[in-house]
Amino acid sequence: MKTRCLILAVGLCLWAAVAARAFDTIKTTSSTSITCKVTAVSWKEVGYDQRGVPGSVPVNEVFTIFFEGEPSSMNTARTHLTKALYQEALDSFNKVKTEDITNEWIAQDVVFYKAFCAAKLALGGTGDVVEAGKKMLAFAGQHTTSYHYLEACEVLGDLLVAAGKFSAAEAYYGRVAKAPWPDFQMRARVSMGMALLAQGTAAKTAQAEQLFNSVLAMNVEGDLAKAQKMKATLGKARCQVDKDAPAAIAAVKRIIADADPEAVEMHALAYNTLGVALLKAGNDGEALLAFLHVHVLYFNVPNAHGEALFHLTKLWTKMGKADRARTTKKLLQDRYPNSRWTQTGGA
């Protein structure tokens, strides 16, 4: 859902609210809609009956499911979600009277989305990471058969990384990595690799590099795969910063040149990686510019923005520009008070 929201949000159209449905609708990642009756839900697939013909959709292809009889406010909420308006979405989900819901899958959706919104807000710096983590943990613990389960694990991993609990994050990413689909595997491995990298030890960095290499070796096509391979390249570049900063720099610059201009998260990650590599190479001036790219252009990628502010604070101080250092530090503290970049000064 995370990736879907980010990449597909612009293209999605609003679904007209219908007070009551006579059927379920499965919306897929390829923008098709399956009007049916959902018959079974598991962490791997969603089974349905379409005019007497059974079928199933693997979870990695399910974008969202509109269930018959679900409250209309859920539609409003989903609309907010597609626009990444997580607080508004949460407010809408909170209006849903769960006691009136009889369908357990609808109930699971409500629980999941609430936890999801809280998680997104926390990761964006405005919510409490620990509280959000508890909610998502509760969902993942109670609903292992939900079609949201793997997504929940992924989000949990992100929350644990944000809380600096990298080892625990690895475990949850690990579950996602065991999914039967390459895109999930790639995504999970990249996330796991980033979590290992964030721990900062040589052993963990080496493990991370292995993961990134495994992603790069995967023979998968498509835009999503391409994006994950780019991330893996960036991750690998980070691993190689100590060994061969110039090579890392060159690799990152290629990514920047090739990445879709609309892929703001990719660019944010790339520029931060470039900045770190340039710092390692002793090129503070260009590193400053790299981090400034994130601060100026990609500030709406919270974790990346936080990291950029962290590095900018140190660089400004080093360059004797105390006023600018103070401003960026203040922004980091105000905007991302619960971020690891604020609390521990980084990894």
Add this chain to the structure above:
Amino acid sequence: MRCSRWCRVAAACIIAGWLAMAAGSSDAAEEARRFLDGLRELGYYDTALDYLDYARNDSAVDKEFKDVIDYEAGLTLIEAARRGRQTSIREQHLGDARTRFAKFLAEHAEHPLAASANTQLANLLVERGRIKVEQAASDNRSPAEKKQLLEDGRALYREAEKVFDALEKKFVAALKKFPKLIPDTEKKLIDEREQVRKDLLQSRLALASVLYEISKTYEPGSADRKKMLIAAAEMYAKWYDMYSTLLAGLYAHMWEARCYKELAPSDKTYWEKAFGCYEDLLDQPDDPQPFRDLKNKTLILFLETAQENKAPKVLQDAIAKYRAWTKAARPNEESSADGLALRFNGGDTILQYVKTLEQDKAKEKADLLRVAKIAFIHVTDHPGEFQRQARARLRLPEFAGDEGPDTDPTNFAEACDLAKDALDRTQDEGLPEEEVAKFRADAIRLYRLAMKMRPADVDPEEINTIRYYLTFLYWASGDLYESAVMGGFLARKYPAGTGARQGARICMAAWLTVYNDARRRLKAAQASQDGADPEAIDRIEAEIKFVNAQMVDIAKHTANTWPGEPEAEEAWGMLIRTSLIEDQLDAAREYLGKMGAESPKRGEMQLMVGQRIWSNYLAKSKMPEDDENPPDPATLDKLVVDARTTLEEGVARMRKPVDDGGGEITYTLAASVLSLAQIGLGSGQPDKAIQWLEDEKIGALTLVKAGSAATERGKFREQTYKTALRAYVAVQKLKEAEEAMNLLEELVKQSGDADAAKTLTKTYISLGRELQDQLERLRKEKKTAEMEKVAGGFELFLDNILKREEGNTFSSLHWVAETYRGMATEFDRPGSKTPEQAKVYYGKANAAYDTIFKLMKDKKIEAPAGAVDSINIRKAKCLRRLGRYMDALAIIKAILRERNMVLEAQLEGAYTYQDWGREKSLGYDVAIKGKYETKGKEKYFYVIWGWGKLAKRVIRSKPHKAIFHEARYNLALCRFNMALNPPDKYKNKKSDLLAQAEKDVLIIQKLFPDMGGPQWQPKYNELLKDIQETQGKKRTGLKKQ
């Protein structure tokens, strides 16, 4: 009318940026430009320029962007100049911008942005004009300077207007050359036409902007300003109509609204127009980012306008819009200039609105104030234009106690802001002195902290501003040494920097205060009743020397660094004053010569120097004739001429405004005119004195008679009457002299002085002394004719007074008698036969004394207590010099029979016998031995002691040391004179008398080696020589002991 800095972002910069984002830009170029815009928005101009340098060599940056690097650098430099604070740096930026644009044009003459670059070159004129206008707005500019700066700014704007106008015409002509319809396949031609359209738009917007800028060179509310604003608004409106689908067109609409905003206070119809424009713009979408930026700027203007409009509904609407904005604020708007401006203005709009709420809206008010408080607190957390003002807002009663955490600043900017707050608070009205002192101390502490925390790249001018504030604060706190050191440092090290001149001025004032204080302490130490402490005096004198040297140094530096400026004139003035105090007249004259001819202080200084020259003359002219270095008459004459010339020049300057009408007559001017009268009088030119006294506008006597306030100080009026009296007497205008004397007496009586009679007597005595001094000076200068003229005039006057049947008092008659006696003394030769002229005056004095006694007897006048003996003794003196020894002795004996210890009478008795000795040598013997008579049972009552007994009586009395030597000297003199013409009693005893006389002198030398000091020792010495010569010895005089 407030307009924050962002408001001054010209069309050229925004539009130029937009132009550069022309259709067809590559993604990479677009990203680069967005990044650059973002750096500029954050105010990171240095980093933006670094980025451009880096981009030039970065292979990842495409050619499209690289080609415009110099152009973008030029834009960045313009923006940096616009936001800069120090004029020299701003002008440096503009110069660099010109270089970059010129380079761009040289290398890319055919580039689509070439025309825009030309427009930017014209825009540099606008920027320079802005600098002039901002300088005019500075508080430390005189009205004349402001006017000139505004005119200079206007001239630059007009020059820019011509350039933009020419460019506009050029682009219109160029556009016409394109065919009306261009096929889609002709992409290049389409792009070219598009570029020309955009260049045309840019020049048109620049034209409108220039009109707006010109409006600001006129006084607010003036017809000229209104006219220009209307012209600008109309032009903006025209461009909006033409280009409403383009972002640039929307900006034109916003600037149109800005013009209406500024017109509205004088014409309410413009409110509606302004708000109409805002609503049009705020309806625009939030994306892409440039639209968001435009809306933010529009909202700021909206809020400002609402605050000026003050209507509750308008304010409410503004607040609603502000609150909606805060909910949707983006991360990059947390600390951006626009974001902070919005929050600050949002807070201010709320403050304005809550004032309109009724009592029953307390909850709404509290809620709104909470929102405002959040806004202000947010702004205080971010360095920027509004940070300090936001802090000030939080101190308002509405937010009582919400000033934020009271912690020390953590960085330079914060320290500066807190310090400035504290400094501003010292100016709060009605604050108790303790509070003011506390804020002052806080400000000092915080500025010092800021200096410690200053970053390496801080603008030196900012540091100099701090130094200036510290100079002022130290001064205000009475820390004079610190103030002087800081101000002096600023003036010497950074003469062209902020606050240097003012720092110099405070430094001079601080040293002067220390100097004056040291002088006071020296005077007190010297006059101490417990006895002067030499070490303490030495210390203070050393301090004075040190401080004087510092003062002179800073004053000279100030005068030489800023010649012609008010500070330089003050410096010269200070140097002159202190030179006069230090008795360095030549130095004072030198500094006076360096003062500007047109300096408003010059007149006053000339008077001070002139009066000192005159004092110098008086002191020199009073030096004893037998002084080792007697004054040369030519030197004395020169001093008089100098004094007169300097004073006359000074008075001429200072009287001009009076003569022109409306000028104030100050005490300094009046006193100087009186001085000139006194100089005229003292230098034997009484007619000139009278001119100065009677001048129609500034004459001293004229002013006194008119009751001018300038004459109320001290003894000015008394001095004027005395001078007038002497002057009139000198020219023998007796009626006027008498009038002056009567006015003088009236003045003393009216003073309410309980001892008016004594005061009047003292006044007359001082008048008599002045006359005596004058005669003495003339005598020394051998100006006999003048001397006789002055004396003759006085004689007539005094006779006149004496003859009066009415109006005389003890004081006036006593003065007449004393004056005559004084005049007689001047013509007399003590120890010799009385000259005829002296006899005349002694006779007149005697007659005056008789008149006094007669009137006293007739109870027509009353003498002060103790005056009778004094008058009698003086009468006896006159009689003695008239040769009426018996009459004199009769008076003296009558006193001494009753009061034998009256030393003055004893002296006069001895002198009388001594003078008589010239006729009858035995008189010398009596003068030595005294005269006895029978008194009661006492057979040998020495009514007159004579020199011998007189000396014995006073030998042990320190206060009478001079009388002792007078007695011993005259004793020896009498013996010597007796030896020359021995009476029968000492016939054939000449040599014995001579030997005794010699012993008389030598015994004094043996017993009192100083022999009475410089007054008597030379007399003893000469007498001994005369004795030795008479004895046939060599005139060796006293041997050195």
